[in-house]
Amino acid sequence: MYSDNKLILQLVSLLKQYEIKRIVISPGSRHYPLIRSLEVDSFFELFSVVDERSAAFFALGLIQNSQEPVAVCCTSGTSTINYGSAVVEAFYQKLPLLLLTADRLPEYLGQMEEQMYKQDDTFHHFIKFHGQLKPINNSLDEWYCNRIINEGLLALSYRGFGPVHLNFPIESHHSDSFSTSLLPKARKIGIVGQYSSRHVWNSIGEKVNGKKVLIVCGQTFRVPPDFISFFDSFVKQHHAVVLCDHLNNFKLENSFSDTYLIVRSIKKIDIKDYCPDIVITLFSNTVFNGELKSFLKNFPGEFEHWHIDQSGKIIDPFQSLTTIFDVSEDVFFEKISSVCGTSNQDYYSKWLQLSSSIDEPKVGFSELRAIGDFLKVLPNNSLLHVANSLPIRMLSTFSIADNIKVYCNRGVNGIDGCMSTAVGYAALSTEPVYLIIGDLTFFYDMNALWNRHLSKNFRILLLNNEGGGVMHMPLPASLSSDLSRYVSAGHGTSAEGWVKSLGMDYLAVKNESELARGLQWLVENNTDGSKIVEVFTEKAEDVKILKSYFKSLDRESILDKVFRKARGKISQIINK
Structure with a gap:
């Protein structure tokens, strides 16, 4: 049985989905819920090395041989800092070493708590990403931890290899229970770059065929070269709905600049008709951010969210992100238009009908x-x-x-x-x-x-x-x-x-x-x-x-x- 701790379940599920199967473990008790959950899953290959200094270097050898990411896991306290020499070596060798360090609750820091120091920035200058996790007590905690773990595991190999640190607090390893028989599948966020294979882009194109596509265009101070022509081609081909506002400053096909009013005009009785299959976001913020978030919260798990951003960062305003596209906006629409067919024409018609029914304010002096x-x-x-x-x-x-x-x-x-x-x-x-x-x-x-x-x-x-x-x-x-x-x-x-x-x-x-x-x-x-x-x-x-x-x-x-x-x-x- 797996741990019933939701944070541990997120970690194990995503380690498995990212195919990080080799874990080097040093003894201790604070990380027990994670270790026991890894032990019961035959996917993982576990190694026991007592001294953390040696364990981390041992992991580097596994990485060099397998050419795959390897994780090390330890209990709280000075065991974490003992990874230091190997982390520096991994940083300069550019090896994907994942540091999973257990910790105590941050509220106890500096309060004479046993085996506790400020672990979160131990490897500050020598890692690609640090993620400070937290106990999961509600849906917001779960979304946050899922996002942070995804960011860390992506950073191991995206835009170059290197070490990553995930610090996870465990309130009490003595009181944990183990009754979860089926490991839940946590959300995995994918990333697609300009030079991803044609097979990857073809699979993205197949997802669009016949679907209801909603594009959210935010504010931008400049439009990428050739963006308009590629964008218009995609929108016409897929009858996509384009939500924007007056801050776009460029003319778009199938676009609604009165989104602020449209979204709040959708009546609850027919709201399902406006549910998208795919939401594509690009550029920056909009005037209607709050209204759109409230609208999309009506459809948890019913749509994919694709975000286009050359930073490659996870930006997840609707808490439904599935894919990051680390490309310029013009490259995205050029590539995707060449690999997909057509989409749902009725979807745009519904939004157009709703927009046409909205009148501008006619009011007195104000x-x-x-x-x-x-x-x-x-x-x-x-x-x-x-x-x-x-x-x-x-x-x-x-x-x-x-x-x-x-x-x-x-x-x-x-x-x-x-x-x-x-x-x-x-x-x-x-x-x-x-x-x-x-x-x-x-x-x-x-x-x-x-x-x-x-x-x-x-x-x-x-x-x-x-x-x-x-x-x-x-x-x-x-x-x-x-x-x-x-x-x-x-x-x-x-x-x-x-x-x-x-x-x-x-x-x-x-x-x-x-x-x-x-x-x-x-x-x-x-x-x-x-x-x-x-x-x-x-x-x-x-x-x-x-x-x-x-x-x-x-x-x-x-x-x-x-x-x-x-x-x-x-x-x-x-x-x-």
């Missing part, structure tokens, strides 16, 4: 109205920067001309630096550069305008509703103004004095009629200097309008989720 009206007067071929938080989400509710370039700092999705980035972009531009930004984000980064390189072509649409409306709405009316101030950062500040002192042209907008005139003034080339239009709205009304629009999509909106969580936290504050 920050959402200001963005929608601004996009209507924005000149063709404009360069548009959008700040994070609600501005980029509100922008995603409207269509934009294909020839307008849109930029936003979606790497981490923070509010800091949004205006500074736009100012930097404008410094090299001979054309007007526009920025849509909220009040808190503006004041957070207001020194961006105190810049000797501030372009005369820089234009700002500032949405000022005197605070963070999203944080303000959940507050009960009975709460004091002080708590409202701290939670939603309420203020009564205007940008007028600051921007005028910098020599910027300024216009305030406080109603619908002023909005039309102000937006027209912002896009006109009638002044020789940078401009800003500050639109004043009421935050409670802004969020009410947003909530009403999102609820019309028949799914719980992200604002509803934020409010629900915030109400819970506020209740806790009140109860205290």
Whole structure:
């Protein structure tokens, strides 16, 4: 019987799938659950060498002879550091030596615990990868350990050979049970490179035939050479669905830039119709990351996830990654188009029908109205920067001309630096550069305008509703103004004095009629200097309008989720 410890089962299952069968073991007790589980499986060939210093060098000899990865396994404490000399030798010989070191729980570090020191970075300069594992107590722990073990075992031989260290804590080796008769098959993540064999690429192509393919295109600052032609060819051939947003800045076949709205519009009753067989992700983050994750969580184990990234790293946002493609995006679509047939045409039709049923917001005077009206007067071929938080989400509710370039700092999705980035972009531009930004984000980064390189072509649409409306709405009316101030950062500040002192042209907008005139003034080339239009709205009304629009999509909106969580936290504050 195998150990019932889920971490041990993950280790044994993946060692077997990666065909690492030779294990050199030194005596001890902390690693007992793993050793006993290896003993009961005839796949593994075990060697017993008492001295860890000798055991690791013994393993190097096995590697040299077999030309395959070999693992060494020891108990916790100084037994780990005794592998040091052999690890250095393996590093410079480029030998795939796998170090499996048992450890005690990290909470006991420095607490006079027996046989314990900081093992995780013992071989820091002489390994290709270090993985610190953890006891598996929930599904998140299991996903994390599975990912880390896959990363380590791939690193043994990918992009050159070398040693890898996996440090696994065991809470108690005395109380472990052994009743698991069938070893579960843990998820193995594969990797395919540009020079992988044609047989490998053919097998990938066969997986696509007749399948529902969903492609997620994230933000990128440059498009690889020949990407568009190869991509369009693949999408047409397979009737693939392409989910993107306004940050792609290139025209794609079968693409939906209103993904932010589409995904949350899928009704629970027919959600299965939109389940993909294969999800292909490329480039960086999107505006709809959260919505897409929530959607795909409805289909655990029902689709494969392929990620294209030349770093070769495991990036697994949907916790379903099956294959990494360590190639450029254009090479991927060129290769896969040449080895596969056609796919499911009905799949694209369903997404198209859903997208066609979504209407843009038609609302009264508000920050959402200001963005929608601004996009209507924005000149063709404009360069548009959008700040994070609600501005980029509100922008995603409207269509934009294909020839307008849109930029936003979606790497981490923070509010800091949004205006500074736009100012930097404008410094090299001979054309007007526009920025849509909220009040808190503006004041957070207001020194961006105190810049000797501030372009005369820089234009700002500032949405000022005197605070963070999203944080303000959940507050009960009975709460004091002080708590409202701290939670939603309420203020009564205007940008007028600051921007005028910098020599910027300024216009305030406080109603619908002023909005039309102000937006027209912002896009006109009638002044020789940078401009800003500050639109004043009421935050409670802004969020009410947003909530009403999102609820019309028949799914719980992200604002509803934020409010629900915030109400819970506020209740806790009140109860205290």
